[in-house]
Amino acid sequence: MTETVIRELIHPVIMSGGAGSRLWPLSRQLYPKQLLPLAGERTMIQETAKRVEGARFAPPIVVCNQEHRFLIAEQLREIGIESPTIVLEPVGRNTAPVAAIAALLLAEKEPTALILLMPADHVVLDKEAFANAVEIAAAAAREGAIATFGITPKAPETGYGYIQQGEATSIPGCFRVQRFVEKPDRETAQRYIDAGGYSWNSGIFMFRAKAYLDELENFEPAIVAQCREALAQGRRDLDFFRLDEKAFKASPSKSIDYAVMEQTAHAAMVPVDMGWSDVGSWQSLWETAPHDANGTVAEGDVVALNVKNSYLRSEGPLLAAVGLEDLVIVATHDAVLATRRDATQDVKKIVEEIERSGRHHHIHHRRTYRPWGSFDSIDSGEHFQVKRLTVNPGGKLALQMHHHRAEHWVVVSGTAKVTRGSEVFMLKENESTFVPVGEIHRLENPGAIPLELIEVRSGTYLGEDDIVRIEDHYGR
Numbered sequence: 001m002t003e004t005v006i007r008e009l010i011h012p013v014i015m016s017g018g019a020g021s022r023l024w025p026l027s028r029q030l031y032p033k034q035l036l037p038l039a040g041e042r043t044m045i046q047e048t049a050k051r052v053e054g055a056r057f058a059p060p061i062v063v064c065n066q067e068h069r070f071l072i073a074e075q076l077r078e079i080g081i082e083s084p085t086i087v088l089e090p091v092g093r094n095t096a097p098v099a100a101i102a103a104l105l106l107a108e109k110e111p112t113a114l115i116l117l118m119p120a121d122h123v124v125l126d127k128e129a130f131a132n133a134v135e136i137a138a139a140a141a142r143e144g145a146i147a148t149f150g151i152t153p154k155a156p157e158t159g160y161g162y163i164q165q166g167e168a169t170s171i172p173g174c175f176r177v178q179r180f181v182e183k184p185d186r187e188t189a190q191r192y193i194d195a196g197g198y199s200w201n202s203g204i205f206m207f208r209a210k211a212y213l214d215e216l217e218n219f220e221p222a223i224v225a226q227c228r229e230a231l232a233q234g235r236r237d238l239d240f241f242r243l244d245e246k247a248f249k250a251s252p253s254k255s256i257d258y259a260v261m262e263q264t265a266h267a268a269m270v271p272v273d274m275g276w277s278d279v280g281s282w283q284s285l286w287e288t289a290p291h292d293a294n295g296t297v298a299e300g301d302v303v304a305l306n307v308k309n310s311y312l313r314s315e316g317p318l319l320a321a322v323g324l325e326d327l328v329i330v331a332t333h334d335a336v337l338a339t340r341r342d343a344t345q346d347v348k349k350i351v352e353e354i355e356r357s358g359r360h361h362h363i364h365h366r367r368t369y370r371p372w373g374s375f376d377s378i379d380s381g382e383h384f385q386v387k388r389l390t391v392n393p394g395g396k397l398a399l400q401m402h403h404h405r406a407e408h409w410v411v412v413s414g415t416a417k418v419t420r421g422s423e424v425f426m427l428k429e430n431e432s433t434f435v436p437v438g439e440i441h442r443l444e445n446p447g448a449i450p451l452e453l454i455e456v457r458s459g460t461y462l463g464e465d466d467i468v469r470i471e472d473h474y475g476r
Helices: 003-007 044-051 066-078 095-107 127-142 186-195 209-219 221-232 245-249 256-261 282-288 341-356
Strands: 010-016 061-065 085-089 114-119 146-151 162-168 175-181 198-208 235-237 240-242 267-272 297-299 302-305 311-314 319-322 327-331 336-340 367-370 373-381 384-391 399-401 405-413 416-420 423-427 432-435 441-444 451-459 468-471
Touching: 010 044, 010 095, 044 066, 061 066, 061 095, 066 085, 066 240, 066 367, 085 095, 095 114, 095 198, 095 209, 095 221, 095 256, 114 127, 127 146, 127 198, 127 267, 146 162, 146 209, 146 256, 162 186, 162 267, 175 256, 186 198, 198 209, 209 221, 209 256, 221 245, 282 311, 282 327, 282 341, 297 302, 302 311, 311 319, 319 327, 327 341, 336 341, 373 451, 384 441, 405 416, 416 432, 423 432
Parallel strands: 010 061, 010 114, 061 085, 085 240, 146 267, 297 311, 302 319, 311 327
Antiparallel strands: 114 198, 146 198, 162 175, 162 198, 175 267, 235 240, 327 336, 367 373, 373 384, 384 451, 399 441, 399 468, 405 432, 405 451, 416 423, 416 441
16 A cells, blocks of 8 residues: 555545434434434534544535534534534435535545545444444545445344445455345345345445546436536535525435445445444434343433333433333423334334424424524413523624513523613623513623523513524524
8 A cells, every 4th residue: 555545534524414303302303313412422423523533534524404503513613623614405405415515525626535424323332343444445445436334234123224245346345235225124134134245234435526426427417417506506604605505405315325326336335343323213222322230221310110121311300210111211301202112113203293283392402502502491471481591602692682572681600791772781690681672682691601591581472583683693
């Protein structure tokens, strides 16, 4: 291997577009599973980014839902990634267009750039095995392959697609793809495992930018054309790049598997056993988490007595369980899920029913995140609403006014800088102020610690859409 090859950077591209509805009630549209610490202290996107840091890798490109942009930027900043490239999807268009966007971006300066394409919400327990597989896939990509990572199957899983291994390539540890198989029934999945030579389809890929674009141009030229147009008509938005909505929406919505891998003659697979899970259900999270002597996982404020082979998690209230077996119970501040472990793939159906009923519980938590911090809806009734606001150091709300509500603010901790009409003044702990209906106002945190305050809204209409932004630091 030459010195030039050793030094060649790998460009990680992290896909963060999913909603993870099977992990409701923790995962919701505005706070999906990749932004949650489901398998450790860090969130899943943070863990994904940490797997690809160091001299071997270029700074990551993240392609995400535009609604999550500030949360993702903040979570990456927390782990020391200060200037990632964050591309905003106006609509979801599956993985083939996402890969095309990244390849087009990199190909402008480096047509042969090596791209490692990864979902943001996967668990990888064996980092060394992952690193070894990356090197094998990179070597294959240098030879012109579009390589995918095949996961050594542990059970006849019906929630994954399968890849049948073909003949060996010239790269040790890398094989040609014989065929891709859709998610099978349990009997078929068991046959695959018994026969050997089959792997789970991980959805992780390695390829050169030009090699991928050439193949995509052959099979799905409309995707390349629309992605090229979405970039050309896109624009910078603060620290983000916003794709043009009309052009990107016109792209066909296809996965890499359908658009390229099932048709190309250059498909290769690197089989690897790296403690992988796509955490696609509470069952899969139970499988990867540490168990107690009874096979039970308990996270948060949980008291369990004679509970076997279950997953118990609380994000707030005390969760007490007695005499249970093979169950999943997850409690948040505003919702509780209870299901058998073998039915967790159907949680998505519950989410669909919640949406049909007109509730909001599939969209956001009681705590709602904003670029300046967050607010927790504590109580509400006719003509009043109580919230606890947390404003990050340096954070500032928009200069704004409301037509239908007044606001009372009481500082719990930290220091608040308040603009109210022509006045600008400071509030400290245990001090308060009042903002009348129609008054122009702004709240800022000039301090070095989070600002915590209680906001009491009163008025005839208290919806979040009663806001006129006059000046907004975040460009909303």
